[in-house]
Structures are given as structure tokens and as C-alpha cells.
Amino acid sequence: MAEVRGALKAGPLSLDEFCSWPVTVIRSLIGAGDGDDGERLHRLRFLLQRGLWIDSDYSGVAGEYEVMHQMLQALKHIALEAAGLGGESAVSCFNNVKVVHGRFCDKGKQQQDILKYISSLHNNSVCLFGDLNDRLPTAARQLLDSMIPETKVTPAEAKQAYSNMSQWLMENRAWVFAPAGTSPCLIHGTDCPLVKSVEPASTSPATPPPKRRRLSFSESDTSKMDVAGEEESVPLAPASSFLRVNLAGTTCTGWSSAGKGLHFADPSERPHAIWLAERVARAEQGVEDMVISECTPRYPVKEKLADLEKTHEIIYLHISPMQLGWPVRRSRVFTCSLNRESMAWVGPDQSAVADHFLQLFGREIQATADVFLAATDAEVFDFLRERASKRGVQLPEDMSWQDVSMQHVYAPGQLVRLENYEKARQEVLSEKHSDGADDAAVAGDSGPSRDCGAWYADLEQNPGHGASTPGPILPSALTHGTLHSWSANRPMLPMEQYVAHGWNVFADRTSWKHGCEILPALQKRSMCQQKKMLGNGWHLPVIASWWFYCMCHSVKLDRAASIQPERTLLRSGGSSFSLGQDSQQSLSSFGDCGAATDSDMSRQQFQSVASDSHEENPGASPRRFVRFLQ
DNA sequence: TAGGTGACTGGGAGCTGTCT
DNA sequence: AGACAGCTCCCAGTCACCTA
Numbered sequence: 041m042a043e044v045r046g047a048l049k050a051g052p053l054s055l056d057e058f059c060s061w062p063v064t065v066i067r068s069l070i071g072a073g074d075g076d077d078g079e080r081l082h083r084l085r086f087l088l089q090r091g092l093w094i095d096s097d098y099s100g101v102a103g104e105y106e107v108m109h110q111m112l113q114a115l116k117h118i119a120l121e122a123a124g125l126g127g128e129s130a131v132s133c134f135n136n137v138k139v140v141h142g143r144f145c146d147k148g149k150q151q152q153d154i155l156k157y158i159s160s161l162h163n164n165s166v167c168l169f170g171d172l173n174d175r176l177p178t179a180a181r182q183l184l185d186s187m188i189p190e191t192k193v194t195p196a197e198a199k200q201a202y203s204n205m206s207q208w209l210m211e212n213r214a215w216v217f218a219p220a221g222t223s224p225c226l227i228h229g230t231d232c233p234l235v236k237s238v239e240p241a242s243t244s245p246a247t248p249p250p251k252r253r254r255l256s257f258s259e260s261d262t263s264k265m266d267v268a269g270e271e272e273s274v275p276l277a278p279a280s281s282f283l284r285v286n287l288a289g290t291t292c293t294g295w296s297s298a299g300k301g302l303h304f305a306d307p308s309e310r311p312h313a314i315w316l317a318e319r320v321a322r323a324e325q326g327v328e329d330m331v332i333s334e335c336t337p338r339y340p341v342k343e344k345l346a347d348l349e350k351t352h353e354i355i356y357l358h359i360s361p362m363q364l365g366w367p368v369r370r371s372r373v374f375t376c377s378l379n380r381e382s383m384a385w386v387g388p389d390q391s392a393v394a395d396h397f398l399q400l401f402g403r404e405i406q407a408t409a410d411v412f413l414a415a416t417d418a419e420v421f422d423f424l425r426e427r428a429s430k431r432g433v434q435l436p437e438d439m440s441w442q443d444v445s446m447q448h449v450y451a452p453g454q455l456v457r458l459e460n461y462e463k464a465r466q467e468v469l470s471e472k473h474s475d476g477a478d479d480a481a482v483a484g485d486s487g488p489s490r491d492c493g494a495w496y497a498d499l500e501q502n503p504g505h506g507a508s509t510p511g512p513i514l515p516s517a518l519t520h521g522t523l524h525s526w527s528a529n530r531p532m533l534p535m536e537q538y539v540a541h542g543w544n545v546f547a548d549r550t551s552w553k554h555g556c557e558i559l560p561a562l563q564k565r566s567m568c569q570q571k572k573m574l575g576n577g578w579h580l581p582v583i584a585s586w587w588f589y590c591m592c593h594s595v596k597l598d599r600a601a602s603i604q605p606e607r608t609l610l611r612s613g614g615s616s617f618s619l620g621q622d623s624q625q626s627l628s629s630f631g632d633c634g635a636a637t638d639s640d641m642s643r644q645q646f647q648s649v650a651s652d653s654h655e656e657n658p659g660a661s662p663r664r665f666v667r668f669l670q
Numbered sequence: 671t672a673g674g675t676g677a678c679t680g681g682g683a684g685c686t687g688t689c690t
Numbered sequence: 691a692g693a694c695a696g697c698t699c700c701c702a703g704t705c706a707c708c709t710a
Contacts (some may be wrong), residue, residue, distance in 0.1 A: 288683095335702090498676085509699085519702060566674080568673080569673090575702050577702075
């Protein structure tokens with residue numbers, strides 16, 4: 041790790057650099073300059089050319105939707121830049137990536153309102169399911185209900201009860217999660233299929249006939265459906281050729297250190313067992329290729345996903361935004377589970393994944409959380425005025441927010457904690473001064489910086505207790521919280537916290553103009569609801585980095601064209617042929633494995649990379665593009 | 671009754687120092 | 691050098707009460 045840290049590149053510094061994280065993600069993968077950019081580019085191309093079919097469970101505010109919305113813009117941006125060099129580019133296909141959001145799923149009413157809004161952006165083509173239990177046949181649901189542990193049982197007894205549920209679901213997954221299974225859809229007001237086939241969207245009675253964004257599939261001239269994010273009619277590949285991804289931010293309440301820590305005895309074990317057994321069933325049915333999940337770092341991946349190992353290869357990573365150069369605390373564990381029947385992992389072994397990931401994405405923190413204080417004076421004043429109003433103080437409209445006393449904004453307890461945090465802060469600063477340490481990163485460099493440098497604390501947590509992590513790094517977002525900024529001497533607005541988590545809600549004040557799509561729906565929610573959804577949400581740049589890292593190190597198998605495609609691709613640590621070597625060596629190794637004689641996909645990949653290495657077509661060369669990125 | 675507000679706990683992971 | 695105890699750090703949380 042020391043070597044990795046020593047080689048860290050500088051992280052983002054300005055709001056512009058932070059908000060353009062989607063481009064940074066792609067450049068980190070195909071412009072790393074480690075000799076493997078070309079291979080990663082080609083794997084990504086071959087997956088993206090198929091199109092992505094995305095279903096999400098535990099959707100929350102659909103972080104995966106916002107991630108893909110931003111990444112599609114970044115892919116177009118990269119293609120446009122490459123086109124500027126002239127000639128046919130290796131990344132020209134990035135202009136036309138098809139993404140279909142099949143369904144969302146969440147129990148929460150507030151989250152459902154946001155998800156309905158997203159579906160409405162796409163002619164209500166995206167289904168919305170509620171409780172994961174709703175997708176079970178009645179008999180299965182009743183049986184699980186009967187297995188719920190009594191309220192007053194020991195944790196061991198509760199754990200056993202949930203374990204029994206999990207075991208029963210796994211044993212009965214074939215009929216419980218039959219391919220024709222349905223769930224009540226909150227968009228269409230009827231039972232919609234859990235596994236969507238390519239069929240006219242108008243089959244749903246509540247769906248109005250789409251007026252635009254109708255795309256025809258090459259599989260059948262009469263098969264049409266809506267495709268999220270597309271504006272024109274473009275021929276699509278058959279649904280079976282999509283890369284089919286399930287994303288889930290599984291419930292963490294049993295594992296969060298801020299909760300009861302019930303672990304396997306937590307009631308969230310039941311929906312987790314349902315979700316997990318369905319993933320196994322869908323893999324066996326050949327309708328799902330990849331599962332990306334996210335949870336609190338204490339989520340024990342190996343134990344929780346043990347049942348997936350029969351059908352999936354599982355890779356995981358513990359990572360924090362801070363390791364990507366973001367001054368934000370939010371450590372999480374991310375997993376990637378690949379259906380062994382349809383996908384192969386060609387990245388490093390699990391033991392080397394973290395180091396390899398950081399070689400590509402690791403950045404040194406350059407900025408403090410002050411960079412996210414992007415609200416206008418009017419927005420800040422409106423916020424303070426509303427807060428004061430709830431405390432019974434009506435502030436005059438012509439007042440400057442800088443003149444607003446925090447006595448009018450914060451509750452008595454918050455003011456006491458603010459004072460205590462300030463004492464603790466002064467102690468830290470005086471210690472640093474007496475040590476002669478360079479505290480520039482803590483207190484700034486100039487002016488009155490020593491007294492009002494970047495410093496944040498959650499005023500709902502007592503100093504020294506709870507999630508009390510005061511400092512220049514933004515404390516981890518809980519489902520509530522009041523973050524006070526010392527340098528601005530005001531609370532950090534919820535929308536500023538969203539920016540800190542990668543939601544581009546201030547597109548009008550950055551050079552990355554692709555704003556957050558759910559912003560109108562988000563702004564309608566109360567401050568409390570906004571905080572709760574953020575606390576339950578993802579740090580978008582981190583999960584985007586992980587998702588695309590996984591796609592750059594996976595290949596889709598074509599079993600119709602190859603009896604044993606694994607022979608070339610499924611060796612343990614399958615990509616060791618390329619990591620740490622230059623592209624030329626990688627190519628020869630790839631060729632030695634017989635890739636050109638196996639699946640069509642592998643052949644195309646080999647030929648494409650080979651043409652790159654021989655520079656037969658410099659204009660289309662990924663290598664040239666890589667140079668351009670560097 | 672649902673949603674908002676405010677005060678607050680407990681335990682796992684990892685670090686550090688001591689002992690054998 | 692390894693085992694162990696004790697300490698510190700950290701946390702997509704919980705619950706009681708209030709209000710509309």
C-alpha cells in the first residue's frame with residue numbers, strides 16, 4: 041500500500057473537477073498508461089456495444105440510474121474528443137450505448153415517489169415494485185410469514201429462523217422465482233413480469249402509447265419498447281444479447297455500527313434471502329449476467345453471498361471516497377458477482393483487486409469539503425430563513441445570511457454541541473501548532489484561516505460519541521444529521537451534501553453541464569427526507585468506478601460458439617496474462633491461449649486488439665486514443 | 671396517524687503496548 | 691516474534707416525544 045500511496049496522482053481540486061467525475065472514471069480506465077488501457081477499452085466496448093439491461097432492487101433514489109445517466113454523457117464526451125482527432129475512432133461506439141432500465145424496487149414511499157418521477161421521464165416504461173416479498177407466490181410468502189421469529193426470542197433463535205428461511209428459498213427457488221413470475225407494479229397498476237421480455241410497452245394497460253423514444257429491435261419488426269435515455273429510433277440488438285445487470289444497495293441495518301448490530305438476527309435477513317435466492321435462480325435461467333451490490337463495510341461478503349458461489353464468481357472491494365481524492369467519509373464494501381455460465385472475470389485475483397483498483401483510481405485528497413459549498417447567497421438565506429421559521433423566528437427578507445445568528449437556526453442541543461466541537465477543534469489546532477506540523481490542509485493557508493479553516497462536524501452527534509468525526513473531511517452521511525461548516529459559519533445545505541456525493545445538482549455553476557436528472561423531484565422533498573435519502577444513498581463516483589472497473593475486467597461468453605470458452609478466459613486470475621505487462625506481451629499471451637479460435641467474442645476481441653498493436657489503422661487505434669487521453 | 675425533531679448507545683475492528 | 695488485553699475510533703441507527 042505504501043508504494044501505491046507514494047504513486048498517487050493528485051485528486052480533484054475545483055468544483056468543476058469534482059463534478060466531471062464521470063469523465064475521470066473513464067480516463068482512469070482507458071488512459072491509465074499502464075500498458076493495459078487498450079485491453080480495458082476493448083472489453084468495455086464489447087460489453088457496451090451489446091447494450092445494458094439494468095434492473096435494481098433496494099433502489100433507493102436509483103443511484104444506478106443517475107450513475108448511468110452521467111456515464112452515458114461522459115462516454116459521448118470521450119467519443120466527441122476522440123472524433124476531434126479525425127478518422128474513425130475506437131471509441132466512436134461510445135456515442136450510441138443503449139441502456140434499458142427494466143425495473144426499480146423499493147419499499148419506502150418517499151423513494152417510490154422519486155422512482156415514479158424517473159419512470160415518468162421515460163413514458164412510464166420502467167416498472168416500480170414495492171416490497172421484495174411481493175414477488176413471491178402466495179404460498180411461499182405465507183410460509184415465510186409463518187417462519188418469522190417471535191418478538192421475544194434470543195438473537196440465536198432469530199438467526200436460526202432467518203437461516204431456515206434462506207435455506208427454504210434456495211431449495212425452492214426454481215418455482216418460487218419462476219421465469220414467468222410477477223410482482224404488483226406501482227407504475228402500471230397491475231402485476232408486471234419480473235423478467236421482462238422484449239414486447240410492446242403498450243401491453244401494459246396503464247401505459248400510454250409512447251409518442252417518442254420508441255426503438256425497434258432487430259429481433260422482430262413488430263417488437264418495440266421504450267428505452268430510457270434514448271431520443272431517436274435506433275436499431276437494437278435482441279434482449280438476449282444485452283449485458284443484464286442487477287444492482288442492489290442491500291439493507292445494512294443489521295450490519296451498521298450505528299444500529300443494533302443484530303447481524304444475522306436482523307429482520308432485514310428475510311428480504312436479503314429473497315434477493316439472494318432470486319439472483320441464483322435468474323443466473324440458472326440465463327437471464328442475468330452480473331450483480332453489483334453495495335453495503336456497509338461490516339457486511340461479511342463471503343458469508344452473506346455464500347449461496348451465490350454455486351453460480352457466480354464473486355469479487356469485492358472495500359473502498360472510501362477519500363481514496364479517490366474526495367474529502368468525504370463513506371467507506372463501503374462493493375461486490376461484483378458474475379454468472380459463471382455467461383461471464384468470465386479476467387481481472388486480478390481477489391487478493392490483488394484492491395491494489396489494482398487503487399492503481400487506476402487512487403488519488404490524493406487535494407481539496408477540503410469547502411469545495412462543495414456552492415449554494416448561492418439566496419439559497420443559503422432561504423434555507424436559514426426556513427430553519428429559523430421552524431424555531432419561531434421570522435427573519436426579515438432584506439437581511440443578509442451572513443448576519444443570521446446561528447442561535448436562530450440551531451436547536452439548543454445543537455448549539456451546545458457546536459460549542460463543544462469548537463473547544464475540541466481549538467485543542468487540535470493548538471496541538472498542531474505546538475508540534476510545528478503543517479496544518480495548511482486543516483486550517484487553510486492565508487488570512488484568518490487558522491480560526492475559520494475548513495472544519496465540519498455533525499451537530500446531532502456529541503463530540504467523542506456516536507458518528508463524531510469532526511475535521512476537514514465531511515463526516516459520513518447518516519440518515520439525518522446537521523453538518524456545520526466552520527469556514528462558512530453556517531450549516532451545509534442538503535443540496536451541497538448531494539454534490540459531495542457526486543449528484544450534480546448545481547449544473548448551472550460548473551462546466552459539467554449534465555445535471556442530476558432527479559433534481560426536480562428531489563427539491564420537492566422536505567429537508568429531512570432529502571437527508572434520509574442521501575444517508576441511504578450511494579457515493580456515485582465510487583460505485584461508478586467499481587461498476588466500470590468490473591465491466592473492463594469481464595467478458596461475455598458465447599457458449600453457442602464455444603464448447604469450453606473458459607479455457608481461454610476462466611483461468612484463476614484470468615487476466616494475469618496482461619496485468620503488469622505491456623500490451624505487446626499481453627497480445628502474444630492472449631494468442632497463445634487460442635483466443636482466436638474460440639468464441640466469436642474472443643476472436644473479435646483478439647483481432648481488434650491485434651489491429652491496434654499493429655497500428656494498421658492509426659486513426660481508429662485505441663492506442664492513439666490512449667495517448668490522447670494522457 | 672404519519673412525519674418531524676432532538677437526544678442518545680453499543681459493539682466491532684484495528685491499533686498499541688505489554689508480557690511471555 | 692507472537693499472543694493477548696486494553697484502548698481508541700467509528701458508525702446508510704434507534705427511540706421517545708411533539709405536531710399537524
